[in-house]
Amino acid sequence: MRAEERTNAILYEAMNRHHEHASEGHLSFGLWTQSTDDHRDACANLVLSLGRRIGLSRTSRVLDVACGVGAPAVLLHRTFGCVIDGVDLARESVHRARARVRMSGASGAIAIHHGSGTALPFASAQFTHTICIEGADHMRPRRRFLEEAFRTLVPGGTLGLVDSVICRPSRDLMEQAAIELLCRATSVPRANVWTADTYRLILEDVGFVDVAIEHVGHETIGAFYEWAERRGVLSTLSWTDGALLRALARLVRSGLAGYVVIRALKPTSARS
Template sequence: MRKVALAIYWNWLAFVRSFSLVRQKNAAAYYTTLGDDVIDFMDEGYADDSKPRWLNIGYWKEARTYPQACAAMVELLGTRAGLQPTDEVLDVGVGFAEQDFVLVDRFKLARITCIDITPVHVEKSRERVAERGLADRIDIRLGSATALEFPDESFDKVLALESAFNFDTREDFLREAFRVLKPAGTIALADMLPCPGRTAGRRRAAFGRRYAHFPEANFYDREAYPQHLIAAGFDDVSVESIRSDVFPGMAKYAQQRVERKQKIDEVVVDITDDDRAQCRGVEFWERSLGIGDYVIATARKPLIVGVPAERAGTQMS
């Protein structure tokens, strides 16, 4: 009877949390309500300062735990961006700054400027940065991705790790990123998209996107993605799908964690070649959001704006 009672309570708590999230009017309010965990109803109210506070899905090509997968995604994005220690870097949509700790450690960045639209993210990130003695290297600011408060040509690299699909709109962000990048600067994004050819889908998926604050203007696939980058002024565009190394691992992690009530770093997942080949687990995102693709996209600002490099080299995979 005790197990049944606990199950009923857990389901009730999940329903209350999900209903509360649905009611939020914008992305900042949504993430404020979401709290310190990427799984909707497993927020612990910031009670444990040692808890990893990742809010993305992760890159599971070799990783077997969620923190490992999240760090691997940061490393992949930084590598594709070509980060160098001397780069002036802008990281847009930083969550709780877990990714920035990885960036300064892995790529030896002298300084990184970070913005997020959610006040509690900025507050908690600043606390964590100060605790680690990194305030001189990681600058956390409250700000909007679509109205960047920086002068033209301020940065060598602009990063957006699993955040651009929330921007209202992604196109506005791309134009702003182009503006603040120095000539020959690079933008790199890890982004969630519908699969090629996917339409807006059923009413449930459209509701899910509203619930997750995924603007319909951002609902286009990786075949259209390069054109949006080019329209913003970028060249040397590459858009690569890594969906099979993302969704199966995250699906297994979430299922095990919820079923076993484990902490973030206690879950160890085993991903088979067949899981990857079938992209098992992606069905959850497809049903709830109409999303089934995950890409790493990079592009470069021309050295001389208005005199574009050869665009025939645009890559898509």
């Protein structure tokens, strides 16, 4: 885990520090509607719509994998009243998430742990729901994370993911090079570039059933990019971050890159 942790720290420690202020601790593209004109609101929309989609309630025992600095966990607890364990690979983010939970007064209901989604530090069959928002694409390998999510869910438990996919084969060398570059720059292993169909097959192979995949590329990455351009946020980003965001938005617009919300169930008959 050490090498993975080092690479992740380079990418996320500074980014999470920045977003602690910029988007009140959320680190996602957010889910944008006609009336959304603020990144924080878009992030909250994304988290809450995922929570509703997987049916969270007061009795839910939730695992938030790649919990970042804890904003999604605090929001989910406040809205649905559920108990949450969060886990993240970035040590500094874990400290920040713990501080956020303390400040929110939810220490009795939310616990934050350091660890990897590929080796979850929990016994089997602990959680009624597991979520991962924009984190699974970094897992090495992502399939191992899905196996760990399956193991730690109770039979009948629900998995909810927000993740990236590829929507069609690259048309030319330029598109291929753009994907390679984005993978490198955002620490996504090439082996994690899956289509939605591959994702479904792997989830089913791991044991999940009733897999539902919704494409939300335009409402997430596309809309975030348009907002950033309209509001002058693009020009405040570093040259590299701006170029990466522009390239990603272009790939979404061209129908090559996509973002998905996934819901899958662990069968009630499953053994952990």
